[in-house]
Amino acid sequence: MKHLITLALGAVLALNASAVEYKTIAADKSKVTFQYKQMGVAMDGHFKKFNVQLNFDPAKPAAAQAQIDIDLASVDAGSSDADDEVVGKAWFNAKAFPKATFVAKQIKPAGANQFEVTGTLTIKGKSQDIKFPLKLATQGNAAVFTGGFVMRRADFAIGEGIWAKFDVVANDIQVNFQLTANPGK
Amino acid sequence: MKHTYTAVAKLLHWGMAVLIVGLLALGFVMTDMPLSPEKLQYYSWHKWAGVTVFALVWLRLAWRIVNPPPHYPDTMSRSVQLMAHLGHFALYGLMIVIPLSGWLLSSAKGVQTVWFGVLPLPDLLEKDKELGHLLHEVHEALNFVLLFLLAGHVAASLKHHLIDKDDILKRMLPACHTPKDNA
Numbered sequence: 001m002k003h004l005i006t007l008a009l010g011a012v013l014a015l016n017a018s019a020v021e022y023k024t025i026a027a028d029k030s031k032v033t034f035q036y037k038q039m040g041v042a043m044d045g046h047f048k049k050f051n052v053q054l055n056f057d058p059a060k061p062a063a064a065q066a067q068i069d070i071d072l073a074s075v076d077a078g079s080s081d082a083d084d085e086v087v088g089k090a091w092f093n094a095k096a097f098p099k100a101t102f103v104a105k106q107i108k109p110a111g112a113n114q115f116e117v118t119g120t121l122t123i124k125g126k127s128q129d130i131k132f133p134l135k136l137a138t139q140g141n142a143a144v145f146t147g148g149f150v151m152r153r154a155d156f157a158i159g160e161g162i163w164a165k166f167d168v169v170a171n172d173i174q175v176n177f178q179l180t181a182n183p184g185k
Numbered sequence: 186m187k188h189t190y191t192a193v194a195k196l197l198h199w200g201m202a203v204l205i206v207g208l209l210a211l212g213f214v215m216t217d218m219p220l221s222p223e224k225l226q227y228y229s230w231h232k233w234a235g236v237t238v239f240a241l242v243w244l245r246l247a248w249r250i251v252n253p254p255p256h257y258p259d260t261m262s263r264s265v266q267l268m269a270h271l272g273h274f275a276l277y278g279l280m281i282v283i284p285l286s287g288w289l290l291s292s293a294k295g296v297q298t299v300w301f302g303v304l305p306l307p308d309l310l311e312k313d314k315e316l317g318h319l320l321h322e323v324h325e326a327l328n329f330v331l332l333f334l335l336a337g338h339v340a341a342s343l344k345h346h347l348i349d350k351d352d353i354l355k356r357m358l359p360a361c362h363t364p365k366d367n368a
Contacts (some may be wrong), residue, residue, distance in 0.1 A: 039229035040302025044295070078295050085220050168222040 020059075022143045023184030025052040029142075030179045032070060036153075037170040045082075049074035054181055056107075058136060058143070061115055066104040068177075072123075073098060090160045097124045105129075113137065117147065123156040141183060148176035189356040191252050197245045198357060201238060201280070205335075208234050209328060229302065232291060236300045239284035246277065258351050272337060279331045286324040293317035 033046040049071035056064040072094040077086045087094040104119040115134040120127050132149035152171045153159050159169055190198070208231060215227035257266045288306060291298045295312035299305045310316065345353035 038296075039225055039299075041229070041297050041299045041305075081220050162222055165222070168225050 020143075020183050021055060021057045022181035023054055023056075024182045025054060026142065026180040026182060029144075030177075032068075032175070032177045034176070035174040036172070039168055043078050045075060045077040047071065047074050048076060052179060052181075054179075056143075056145075056181070058113070061107040061109050064104070064107045066102075066107070066117075066119075068102045068179075070100040071098065072100055090163055091158055093124055102130075107134070121151065121156075124158060126156045128155055139180070143181050143183075145179045145181065146177065148174060150174050188255050188352060190254060191248075193248055194245075194252065194254065195357060195359055197241060197248065199359065201241055201245070204234050204238050204241075205280075205331075208238065209332065212328065228296075232287065232298050233301050235284040235287050236298060236306065238280060239288070242277065242280040242284075255356055258353070260349065260351060269341070272334060272341070276331075276334055276338065279327060279334065283324065283327050283331060286320060286327060290317055290320035290324050293320050 030050075030052070031046060032050050033044065036043050036045070047070050051069045051071075053065070053067045056066060072092040073087050075083055075086055075092070077083050086092060092100075100121070100123040102119055102121050104117050106118040108116045108118075110116040110133065113136040115136070116131065117134045118129065118131045121130050122128075128151075130149055130151065132147050134145055134147040137144045137146070151173050153169075153173050154164070154166075154171050158173075163169060211227055211231045211234070215224055215231060218224040218227070257269065261269070288298055289309055292308040292310040293313050294317040297305055297308055342354045342357075345351050346355070
């Protein structure tokens, strides 16, 4: 009997260990931010609205699925002037292209609680494959995923016409995210 | 007894005069522009020049303490001399307070001031939209006071030169040695 209980307990634990699949995002503990340089000045921005579809078992990263859709009109680029400007045609053209999307194609383990993510970033009708490191930290039941990458705004025609040169607004944009996910069934 | 300003004092006076007139013009032009790369450039140049004035005014005050300016002529009454002192005191005050208010407003607006795009000035305030707006108003109001005082400053120097026919304007001119200096 004792053995049976131990066995059952062991089985449950084993099941738990392999079945932590993070699925739902805690929006209040998640953020997507970006940094850019304007006339040599570091500027911060973030997106207030984004949607994440996630299916991630740290033990089986190859089977993981992840997609993030960012509502470009929810941008906070540092000032109301900048917000109005950046949703316009020359930048995001958010009316015609309301969302920026990232779809993970491959998630590979890269050390303890670290992964390497490859996927496709699509903004303003233009797609590009990107690769970036992903870190995982557990907080109680939840998992906190952090990562970031540098994108070049010119690759996505973000900032056309008078803004196309990089002397005022730099080409490199650092994008960072922190996503807190809870296990789901 | 010297009757003219030192070469350094003259250089600082005229150099800062050019900077300040440029800053005023740029300030009024850039705030009315629609958003464009030029607007962002003008804002940066305005800040760079403003920080330069802020740095130079301390140098100028230090120089003034070590090398006191020539006295006013006896032809000026006590009360007129006092007015002149007060006017110059206010101009110095504004040359400190106006750049400072610009620095603070940049901080409150969340756009750090980076001198010539190279030297970052610490942000003295947290980003705060309301405060940023208020400081903008203060910055602008102080500049109207400056415009008023500058008009008085120029008018007074011309009055000395054209009506009183004394050395007050001449002793600040670049290549001036008053006859008394050579005496």
